[in-house]
Amino acid sequence: MPKILVCVGDAQLFLLLRHLLANEGFDAQLVTRPCEVEASCRRNPAAAAMIDWTEGPFDRIALLAAVKSLAPSSAVILLSKHRNALDASTPTCDLLLDRPFVPGILFHFLRQLRYRHISADYDGDANDVLRFADLTLNLATVKVYKAGNEVSLTALQFRLLRRLMQRPSTVCQRDELIESCWPPHVEVEPRTVDIHIGHIRRALGGLGPELIRTVRGNGYALEMPYSNKALKPFNS
Structure with missing residues (x-):
């Protein structure tokens, strides 16, 4: 999972940003001092650096130039x-968010950024395409199609569906989905998995039969349409 450096001094703001970034497939790494941003870029560059421009005194121009x-x-x-x-002498940034900001603006930017770092988001060949019934998931383009129609999913929903399609007809427990689809340091309740699976179902709804089966008290599995409905014998 690609990481984003987050340089903020507000703990609540970091928790919010970490949640938003995780939903779009990025791992938030907190750095509390601007000098740590430069050190991290030197050691192991991230997909992006998110910096609170109004946090404390530091040489802002020098920091951006260094990054x-x-x-x-x-x-x-x-x-x-x-x-x-920002003024005319400030180096160009890729995205400026005025607080309070609309999350949709950040989501749109992150989805574009994700395409550039997709190889870090899954294990396997970049040309892999997963198929189940009329559902197609393209790992290289991060796109999902149902009955030939493109389906819009967040990065988290994409990872959940990918996990189910990697093991079709096998029940994936909620704990397993949490471990494979969320960053390791993020606390996730099983109910959160149910909510996101519900979002996936609604996104796929109207484009064909239901493919995601709920196994009560356990987890979820993909199921071929009507395959669980055995024919009843005719009694004369």
Whole structure:
């Protein structure tokens, strides 16, 4: 799972950002000091660096220049409380979020960023395509099709569906789905899995028969349409 450096001093803000990033397939790594951003970029560049532009005194121009120099492929996301926090001398950032920001703006940016780092999000060949009934999941393009129609899913929903399609007809327990689809340090309740599976079902709904079966008290499995409905004998 690709990581994003998050340099903020507000613990509640970090928890919110970590949740949003995890939903789109990114692992949030907290750094509390701007100098740690530069050190991390030098050691192991991340997919992006998210920096609170209004947090404490530091050489902002030098930091952005260092990030762009040490990790040219890393995106830079700036959080600001004031629209005039940036001036003409500031190096260009990839995304500026004015707090409070609309999560949809961040989601749109992260989905574009995800395509550039998809190889870090799954194990296997980049050309792999998973199929089950009329459902197709393309690992290279991170797209899902149902009955030939493209289905819009978040990165987390994509990973959940991918896990189910990797083991069709086998029950995937909720704990297993949590372990394979969420970052290791994120606490996830089993009920959260149910909610996201419900979102997937609604996204697939209307495009054909239901394919995700609930195994009560256990987990979920894919099931061919009507395969669980045995024909009843005719009694004359």
